[in-house]
Amino acid sequence: MEDSEIHVMSEIHLGCPPATIGPFLSRFTFSDHSTIGVDKDGDLLLPRRRTSPSSSHGSFTVTIQHSITSTLPDVGLQVWKSELVLSDFVLHNMSLFNGVVCIELGAGTGLLGILLARVANAVFLTDHGDEILGNCVRNVELNSSLFHPHATVNVRDLNWMSEWPVEETLAHPKPYCWSLQDFEQVKSARFIFAADVIYSDDLTIALFSMLKRVMSLGCDKVLYLCLEKRYNFSLDDLNVVANGYACFRRYIKEDGLCEHSDKKSFVGKRIDVKQILQYTKGYDRGEDVELWEIKYVR
Template sequence: MKDSEIHLMSEIHLGCPPATNGPFVSRFTFSSPLGLGGSSNDHISVDKDGDLLLPRRTSKSFHLMTPGFLFLDSFTVTIQHCITSTLRDVGLQVWKAQLVLSDFVLHKMCTSSQLNSIVCLELGSGTGLLGILLARVAKAVFLTDHGYEILGNCLRNVEMNSSLFNPQAVVNVRELNWMSEWPVDGDCRVPEKYRWSSQDFEQVKSASFIFAADVIYSDDLTVALFSMLKRVMSFGCDKVLYLGLEKRYNFSLDDLNVVANGYACFRSYIKEDELCEQEEKSFVGKRIDVTQIPQYTKGYDRGEDVELWEIKYVA
């Protein structure tokens, strides 16, 4: 069987009804404490598993409290997705590292105002779940992926969840092939709703954060990803990348062992802070301790193989 005919399933979708001809709809519930103001670190309690201990409240709304911290009881994001897909169309599914990165983003929203009113860019947005969360506090969110079926599904999810957004937020779904030039030329073959404008590029220049989740699974794509990151992270102001990945293991005939080759390719691009002593620009990263991030997203098991990284492109 050809690789293009092999269907994959995210473990997030295990237990879903058998695949049908149409898309499946899941509802992801996010919960956190409802604070009373000030630094919300004082209001967060977790159990021994890292899950939040929630106070009993009757309200289900969210609030932006001074100085802009996000406090909430719970809210639900509705996501249209496929239960299985080919490798080329994995962006039609929800993957574990996307949920862990979502937990990280929500934790930042609840404990600081760092993400308030930002312009941000997501690479490999897939279903758009993370971007939908970012739109609750951001000024402008650019969700990017490659392939019109994935982009169409992402746009549909954005539209279904627009009532959750910060009223001032602008969410854009854009086509971005990591093997293309940057800035992207105005390819007339791309449908206008996914096409970049000169105004888009001006906004991305001011983007302070880039996000990516579950984009490390093919060495060719990893090479293309870091090629694109070099150009995007040198475009306009300094940018910080938050990247979530899951180590995926397979048996290697070359190594005669079970290895995570995709992860090794990723790490070949990253220098640890204390080891970076070069004049030329390079990707400098530090691993975020996932165990210190409460699990805001309910109904999934993080496991042991998900990592989050904070990465900068510096000299």
């Protein structure tokens, strides 16, 4: 069966009413990080949940338009668990992203970028395909009241399988295309984000090829990548394996375990997800989500 014929569903949407036609609106409630502190013993002080989350002091709500199910090429029309874990990380470290330029690869619905726009100077939400990008634009519009007054949010097409930047794109503007000013901002971007983009070996190979170019532009950049290990039975191995994860790990040298080299490589370290508060209400992280901090260095 072709990928375009296989329908998948994120567990995040399991509670949504069955629907096969048209988009669905979900509201994600987040605890405000500024209301969370510690007492004299160092224990966390969390705001009490009230009956109505939307009216709770110290919480805010993001409205996301999405599909209930999608084909594999259109998984960006759904919200996935790794995006919520990465959102928790962003909210836990919001001060890091004050006034900076951020890029998200495979932004999908745009949920993470909407959170970043609360403090960042500029956010580039990138994905591929007019339907996914159009849905992302709609979500940006639905939540623009949450953005920092000086923040700009740009939805741009980025096909990992193609060269980038492409001069023809600049000469013949199309929807979601890049401008020369965009590329100048990308050079100054300090942080790149990606969530749930590791599921196809071909796409993983293309992703790291793209990352080599993007992370070599301008200033040093840090990639925060969150993924969920997905296990399948392999006839070759006669065992249950996570092939997508194995492909990802072939690109990463673990920080502290790699030797010095004159050649640039991706060096990463795992972030302990259990040390990150869960600001996003109503989902179960499970045990198979990993968060990585990755740099492209010698």
